[in-house]
Amino acid sequence: MIPFLDLKKINLQYKEEIEVAIARVLESGWYILGNEVASFEEEFAQYCGVKHCIGVANGLDALTLIIRAYGFGPGDEIIVPANTYIASILAISANGATPVLVEPDISTYNINPSLIEEKITERTKAILVVHLYGQSANMDPILEIAKKYNLKVIEDAAQAHGAVYGDKRAGSLGDAAGFSFYPSKNLGALGDGGAITTNDDELAEKLRALRNYGSHEKYKNLFKGVNSRLDEMQAAILRVKLKYLDKDNEKRRQIAKYYLNHIKNEKVILPIIESGNRLSHVWHLFVVRVENRERFQKYLKENGIQTIIHYPIPPHKQKAYEEWKHCSFSISEEIHKTVISLPISPVLALEHAKKIVKVVNKY
Numbered sequence: 001m002i003p004f005l006d007l008k009k010i011n012l013q014y015k016e017e018i019e020v021a022i023a024r025v026l027e028s029g030w031y032i033l034g035n036e037v038a039s040f041e042e043e044f045a046q047y048c049g050v051k052h053c054i055g056v057a058n059g060l061d062a063l064t065l066i067i068r069a070y071g072f073g074p075g076d077e078i079i080v081p082a083n084t085y086i087a088s089i090l091a092i093s094a095n096g097a098t099p100v101l102v103e104p105d106i107s108t109y110n111i112n113p114s115l116i117e118e119k120i121t122e123r124t125k126a127i128l129v130v131h132l133y134g135q136s137a138n139m140d141p142i143l144e145i146a147k148k149y150n151l152k153v154i155e156d157a158a159q160a161h162g163a164v165y166g167d168k169r170a171g172s173l174g175d176a177a178g179f180s181f182y183p184s185k186n187l188g189a190l191g192d193g194g195a196i197t198t199n200d201d202e203l204a205e206k207l208r209a210l211r212n213y214g215s216h217e218k219y220k221n222l223f224k225g226v227n228s229r230l231d232e233m234q235a236a237i238l239r240v241k242l243k244y245l246d247k248d249n250e251k252r253r254q255i256a257k258y259y260l261n262h263i264k265n266e267k268v269i270l271p272i273i274e275s276g277n278r279l280s281h282v283w284h285l286f287v288v289r290v291e292n293r294e295r296f297q298k299y300l301k302e303n304g305i306q307t308i309i310h311y312p313i314p315p316h317k318q319k320a321y322e323e324w325k326h327c328s329f330s331i332s333e334e335i336h337k338t339v340i341s342l343p344i345s346p347v348l349a350l351e352h353a354k355k356i357v358k359v360v361n362k363y
């Protein structure tokens with residue numbers, strides 16, 4: 001069986017360096033918010049091209065705390081793509097604000113900028129863009145709308161470490177961005193982790209307090225904060241893996257290029273790279289669309305290829321969001337009904353990619 005994702009193989013590439021990093025933390029005697037977190041924050045901010053990085057416990061907290069730091073809550077509306085992973089929407093709900101769903105573009109799977117303006121009301125405070133599957137959202141028109149209506153632009157960059165739009169990296173395209181270092185992400189820890197990036201000095205300072213009980217200074221609490229800190233051990237591991245992120249993303253691009261050039265089956269709709277994004281897509285996932293997906297998935301499995309669906313149920317059809325039960329988002333529904341992700345990773349062997357292409361073409 002060709003596994004969908006071989007995390008063990010990914011991490012064992014850097015075994016020795018990771019062991020050195022873990023030993024360094026063990027011997028430091030300092031396990032929370034120490035040198036490793038501070039150094040990783042500096043290195044990741046520099047990598048993304050922003051002034052500040054604030055390490056937090058996971059990607060959902062990163063997004064939730066950004067919204068909280070801006071003070072958006074009950075009565076406020078935040079625009080978000082209808083086909084995103086549920087965490088982007090949960091971050092809005094967690095603050096008591098209202099998520100306002102906007103349909104994606106059927107070819108890129110990212111939010112369709114031309115459908116945003118009709119959803120803006122006087123309660124709209126922000127647009128939460130998601131760089132889904134590793135491709136940056138179409139930022140120029142989004143930033144223009146945000147400027148016109150004085151809205152914040154928050155990036156969900158959990159699938160887009162290293163992605164580029166124009167000459168800037170994901171994480172530096174809006175007012176603030178949330179990253180996840182969940183093990184399967186392009187930059188993955190050996191456990192949970194997350195970060196916020198921003199150029200906003202004031203926001204960064206507030207977030208540093210919010211993640212740590214609302215305290216800048218021990219036992220002085222300016223805000224009712226939370227405990228959501230990036231772990232010192234995970235930060236040490238992420239520092240190792242950050243050095244190889246561009247190389248790992250390049251390997252993903254090679255696999256994607258091979259699939260795009262060689263999969264030839266009219267039943268299989270290939271992903272589309274928005275023009276200008278050619279070098280910047282980081283292929284967190286390689287998502288194709290097929291009618292009768294269950295049959296296709298079964299066929300691949302019978303031929304030794306493991307696949308995963310990202311994602312089978314649209315957020316507005318989830319039990320957790322019963323209030324949207326009667327809403328219809330036909331493009332998002334079509335996407336959720338037909339998407340299926342083929343294996344892609346920095347350690348997927350070319351022979352495996354070749355086999356996958358052969359099997360897909362024979363379907």
Ligand SMILES: *Cc1c(COP(=O)(O)O)cnc(C)c1O
Nearest residue numbers: 058059060085087088158180182
């Ligand atoms: C993974 C992911 C998140 C959440 O990250 P966690 O670290 O698992 O909390 C948020 N948004 C998107 C798009 C993701 O893929």
